[in-house]
Every structure is written in C-alpha cells, then in structure tokens.
Amino acid sequence: MPFYHKLGKIPPKRHTQFRKKDGNLYYEQLFGTIGFDGMSTNSYHEHRPTMVKEIRKQYSVKPKIAKANNIQSYRFRGFQVPPENDYLESRKIVLTNVDCNIILAAPKQSTKDYFYKNTDADEVIFIHKGTGKLRTMLGNLDFKYGDYLVIPRGIIYKLDFDDENNRLFIVESYSPVYTPKRYRNWFGQLLEHSPFCERDLRRPEELETYDEKGDFLIKVKKQGEIIEMVYASHPFDVVGYDGYNFPYAFSIHDFEPITGRIHQPPPVHQTFETNTFVICSFVPRLYDYHPNAIPAPYNHSNIDSDEVLYYVDGDFMSRNDIDAGHISLHPAGIPHGPHPGATERSIGETVTEELAVMVDAFKPLQVTEEAMKIADEDYYKSWLE
Ligand SMILES: [Fe+2]
Numbered sequence: 001m002p003f004y005h006k007l008g009k010i011p012p013k014r015h016t017q018f019r020k021k022d023g024n025l026y027y028e029q030l031f032g033t034i035g036f037d038g039m040s041t042n043s044y045h046e047h048r049p050t051m052v053k054e055i056r057k058q059y060s061v062k063p064k065i066a067k068a069n070n071i072q073s074y075r076f077r078g079f080q081v082p083p084e085n086d087y088l089e090s091r092k093i094v095l096t097n098v099d100c101n102i103i104l105a106a107p108k109q110s111t112k113d114y115f116y117k118n119t120d121a122d123e124v125i126f127i128h129k130g131t132g133k134l135r136t137m138l139g140n141l142d143f144k145y146g147d148y149l150v151i152p153r154g155i156i157y158k159l160d161f162d163d164e165n166n167r168l169f170i171v172e173s174y175s176p177v178y179t180p181k182r183y184r185n186w187f188g189q190l191l192e193h194s195p196f197c198e199r200d201l202r203r204p205e206e207l208e209t210y211d212e213k214g215d216f217l218i219k220v221k222k223q224g225e226i227i228e229m230v231y232a233s234h235p236f237d238v239v240g241y242d243g244y245n246f247p248y249a250f251s252i253h254d255f256e257p258i259t260g261r262i263h264q265p266p267p268v269h270q271t272f273e274t275n276t277f278v279i280c281s282f283v284p285r286l287y288d289y290h291p292n293a294i295p296a297p298y299n300h301s302n303i304d305s306d307e308v309l310y311y312v313d314g315d316f317m318s319r320n321d322i323d324a325g326h327i328s329l330h331p332a333g334i335p336h337g338p339h340p341g342a343t344e345r346s347i348g349e350t351v352t353e354e355l356a357v358m359v360d361a362f363k364p365l366q367v368t369e370e371a372m373k374i375a376d377e378d379y380y381k382s383w384l385e
Helices: 342-346
Strands: 005-008 027-032 040-045 052-060 065-067 074-077 092-096 100-105 115-118 122-129 132-136 139-143 147-151 157-161 167-173 213-222 225-233 238-243 248-251 270-273 277-282 306-313 326-330 355-361 366-368
Touching: 052 213, 100 355, 122 306, 132 147, 139 147, 139 248, 147 270, 167 277
Parallel strands: 115 213
Antiparallel strands: 005 238, 027 040, 040 238, 052 225, 065 366, 074 326, 092 100, 092 366, 100 167, 115 157, 122 147, 122 167, 132 139, 132 157, 147 248, 213 225, 270 277, 277 355, 306 326, 306 355
C-alpha cells in the first residue's frame, strides 16, 4: 500500500538490537518487493523465519486449457462451481494468461492444518458470499460481502470462514496490484477526485503472535505448483512490523461512483491497476442526466482487452438473462454491446442498483476446462434479432 503502517512492537531504529525479555534478540526480516526498490515491510519474529524442516511434495495446479485462442463471447455460470471443503482445492482457474489467473472458489471450510503462501502472484479476493477473518503473518482483517482482500505476494495467510456458504472471485496477478496512479499525487496520497480515499482502505489492526516451535505446514505456490514445506516455528510469530507492504481490505460498497450528464466510460469505475490488467467496480449509482441520455453503454470494441465481468448483485441493465455469480467474457478483437432491447429499456431510467466486478486483461485470456464445465456455449449468439 502506498502509505505507512505500524503494528505491534518495533525498536526505535531499524537494524539495531531489539531484545526479548530474556535478553535474546528478535529476528528481523525485511520483506520487500521489486528488489529493494518496491514497497517493503520490516518485521520482527520470535524465531528465525528460515527454519525449513522438510520439503514434502510438489505438484502442479496449472490449469488445463480448453481454448487457447478464443474469440467467442461466453457466459459462465459461476455458482455452478461445486463447493469443496478445502480452500486451495476449491480454487478453480477459469480464465488465464501469462499475466493473471481468474479464479472461482466455493470453499466450505477454513484453512485449518496448513498455511498458504503465493510467491507467484498478488491476490485480490472478492468476497461475494461469506464472512470471516483473513489471518496473516502481518495481522488480521475481518471480511464480509463486498470486500476486496488485497494480499501481496509472499504474505503467509489462512482464511477462516464463519460458515460453509462462501463464494469467492479471485484474481492472481504476476505484477503488483496498486491503486490507480492517476488518483495519487507524487507522495502517493489519494487525490480529491479519487473514488475512494485512505479512510476506506482497512489495514490490519490485530496481530496474533505465536511463540511456538514444532511442525508447521506451509503450502507455497511457485511457478504454478504447490510445494509443501514444513517449518520449525509458527509462521505467525511476528511481534511487530512497520512499512508499506501489507494486506488490506476495501469494500466495493465504499467505492463512490463517478457519474455524468452522458455515459461515462469504464475507466471511471477503475479500482485497482497493474501493468497487465485493471479491476473496476460497477456500483449502484445515478444514471446519466442529459435529457436525451442513453444510460445503457454503446457498442464498443476494445480491440486490446479481453473484458471479464463478474456479476455480483442487482439488475444488470445492459444484459438479458444474467444472474449473480455469472461471468461474461467479451474477447478482444470483436465488438460487444447491449443486448437487444436493453438500450430502449434504459432510456428514462434514473438509477441502477447493479453491482459487478470487471477485469480488463491486456493480453488474450485462455479458457480452461473448468470454465467449459459451467459455460453457456450459445451466449455468443445472444445479440441476434
Ligand atoms: Fe464492455
């Protein structure tokens, strides 16, 4: 995050002696990104964070590709992804390219007997259904419906759910996830025209510290494989840290929509940016107020982006027959637009209750076998009159 955060106990000066009550030193760890140039956190541990006891096994979780070169528009029925007990096994990659994975998951159980660390990618977890607590080595975040949880790569975490009814839309990004640059000044502060500000970004305020030795399993994702590593000390043994690199939460309900007299383009909905895709939030808002405005979007051909819309809640004015949990994929190279009747239907409307998350990927997305299990193969003909 482009602002400073401090939690727990830290010494007054970095890289100096910081001792426990018994006189022994805490173990300092600089946790950085982009070499030593990106955001970093300086944390203090009860035990060495390097005590690997055993590497048990390694297996691929790479997606199986059904359509590598796709120009067909699809609808995927996301809620048809079956719930599974285990969090990692529940994660189904539906769309993928060299920059990101788009994942649907319906985990029934909390992560109990292992910890998870993604070394490949930052993760943005959108909570469609479910409440609970994200537990990390750098503190905890409560979550509920509508939250984005942004977890930078390398953060060790667990997800605790309050019950079995959970639906997650997850984006893994191989480049860092930031807030949009145009909404920040040269110090990183969010500007007045930003649709959200620092007060809306929830940072960890609760730090759990376990001074325990034993066998602690961390499932580490690296280059599309899970590597099961056993550590000799509890991964959540941080007594304090400060810096800029930590997980945070942002609720889609705190996104303040930007509206206009005529139809505003998708960038006004932008919430996060990376070098390779953007994430946008479509939230309830007043419609365009020019007397002759057409609130429905015009046909558009974003020749450079594959557009993925995940429908969350409300009425999706531009689409016929779209429900919560559905994903539409409108690939680069061909135009798409409102369904027949949607333009006329929108005229005179003053407000929309739609809630959706959009991912615009700059490189083409491949469709996986998991996606084909929930695909509507005829969706691409849905504009025929
Ligand atoms: Fe679009």
